[in-house]
Every structure is written in structure tokens, then in C-alpha cells.
Amino acid sequence: MLILGLTGSIGMGKSTTSAMFQAEGVPVYDSDAAVHALYAFGGGAVGPVEAAFPGVVMNGAIDRAKLSAAVVGNSEALAKLEAIVHPLVGAHRIGFFEDAEAKGADIVVLDIPLLYETGGEKKVDKVVVVSAPADVQRARVLARPEMTSEKFEAILARQLPDAEKRARADFVIDTGQGLDHARQQVRDLLTLLRTSSAA
Template sequence: MHVLGLTGSIGMGKSTAARMFQRLKVPVHDADAVVHQLMGKNGAAVKDISALFPETKTNNGIDRKKLGDAVFRQPEKLKQLEAILHPLVRQKMHRFIDRYARQRRELVVLDIPLLFETGGDRFCDSVLVISCPKYIQDQRVLSRKGMTAEKYQGILKKQMPDMEKRARADFVIRSNQGRRYSFQQVQQIVEKLGSSDKSAHGTKDRKFCPHLSLIYKQ
């Protein structure tokens, strides 16, 4: 089974690309959704996070806005928060991979915003980075409700620069060229790396072919 890591800096269009893989019936592990679940009502991370940030606890779990504000005010606690969340997220990721490996699927996608930053790429056979020009990224992010220039810069500081991500990627899709173009690129990746709609019964694990990066990495 081929494990494709999907990542990209904030505002690049990674979530849109993830939905395109889902549209093609490729199983997608959404790390953000897992984090929301872990911090939701009765979530596995609620007890430890509320001990670290008592003001964030509610009857429905952790208030993510309050948590974001708390981390922004106390950046020295970020590593402690990551130490709580990352092992739990990784556990869910491995369960996802194991489940679809047992089903003998040819391709799965790990949608992880901080893939390189957390070392998640070591669990991937190849990595797709979604990118776009900086001015478009700025427009997209700063138009979001509740986003400020200060918050935006704080997020960027925690993320690997886009140029470095692209240099480390096996595939790059530039989302500013339109959704139709992006979907065509996703389709081609699915066709190259595995079946989008059937199990791979009787086949060996598919390995990444280095020459494929020449098609997409521009």
C-alpha cells in the first residue's frame, strides 16, 4: 500500500486537495479532524489540556478559540501541548494505516498540516505539497473571520517555509491555477500511485517511483 502525505502551509489549498482525493474514493486521514475529536466532549486529550490550560475547559470539551488565545499568550507552553496531542494523533494515524492495509488498498492519504515539522513524512512513501504564490496565500488567510496579521505571522513562524516544503516534496500542485487544474493533477497522482476505487487484492505493496516527481514538481 502506498502512503501519500499531503501537506501545505496555511491558505495554500491543502484541504481542497484532500476533498479531491475523497471525491476519487481515496481514504484520507484528516489530522485536524482527529485533533478536534480528541479535544471534543469526552475526548482523550481533554483532561491533560485542561490541566495545562484550565480556562479552556467547557462541558463540551476544550474551547479551541480560547486554547488558541492561551497558546498565543503563553508560547512557552506550546511544546507541552504538542507533547499531549502528537502521540494521540499519531496513534490514530497508525490505526488508519493498519485498517486500510488489512483491506489491501493501494493508496491512502495522510492529510497533515505540519507533516514535515512533526516528522510525519517518515511514515509516507511520498509527499504532495500544495502551494501558491505568497500574495494569494496572504489574501486567502487574512480574509478569514477572526484572523489578524499578528495571528497569521504567529502561525507562519510555526510552519516550515513553503520553499523548503516544495524542495522536500515528491509532488507539488499549485492551487492558484484553478480547481479544475488541481483536480486533474490529483487524478493523475491517483492513477500513478494506486487505484482510487478498488482494493488491491493479490498485489504487492506499491513503492514510490522517483521519476514521478518530474511530472509534478515544477
């Protein structure tokens, strides 16, 4: 089973591309969605995170704004949070792999926004970077509600530059020319991977 790591900077169309892989029948593991589930009511992170950061739980779920206030700008607190959450996500991901294997999947996608920033490329077979021209990226991000130029620049500052991601990638999906073009690239990539693995 080939493991593809899917990543891309904010506004590049990674979530849309991830959905395209799913539409082609490829199981996709969304690490952000896994964290959301762990933070939700009844989620596995609620108890341990509340114990480490008292007051961040509201109505049985982690209040992300309160948690953010407790850890942002505090590397020690962030490390403490990651030590709780990362093993839970890892266990969740193992279940995903087992399920995909049981269903006979030949390719799976791990959708990881900060793949390079966290060294995640070492845990996948190939990396796919989703990219678009900088002006397209900026227009997409600034069209989001509550987004400002300052917020956008702050997010970009925490992410590896797009040019570096593209240089390190095994494959690049360009979403700057519309959905049909991106969808065709996804299909072509899957064909290429399946042909080369069969050879």
C-alpha cells in the same frame, strides 16, 4: 499500501486538495480533525488536558481559546500538551491504517499541516506539497473572517517557507490555476503512483 503525506502552507488549498483525493476514493487522515475530535465532548484528550491545565474545559469539551492562552509562548507548557495529545493522535491514526488496509486501499493520504516542521516526512513514503503563487495565497487568507495581515504574517513565520517545501517535495499540486486544473493533477498523480507500483 503507499502512504502519502499531504502538506502546504496556509491558504494554499490543502483542505480542498485533500477532499479531491477523497473524491477519488483515497482514504484521507486529517490530523487537525483528529485533534478536534479528541478535544470535543467525550474526547480522549479532555480529562488528561484538564488535569495538566486546570480550567481549560468548558461544558465537557476543551475550550481552545483558553488552552491556547495557557500554552502560546510557553515552550514548556506546549511540550507538556504535545506529550498528552501526540500519543492519542498516534493511536487514532493506527486505527485509520487498519481500517484502510481492511478495505484494500492501495494508497492513503495523511493530511498534516506541519509535516516538515514536525519531522513527519520520515513517516511517509512520498510527500505532496500543495502550493499556489504568493499573491493568490495572500488574497485567499485575507478573505477569511477575523484574519488580518499581522495574523497572516505570524502564521507564515511559524511555517517552513513554501519554496523550501516545494524543493523538498516528491510532488507538487499547483492550486493557483483553479479547481479543475488541481483535480486533474491529483488524478494524474494517482495514475502515476499506481502505474509505477504495478511495474
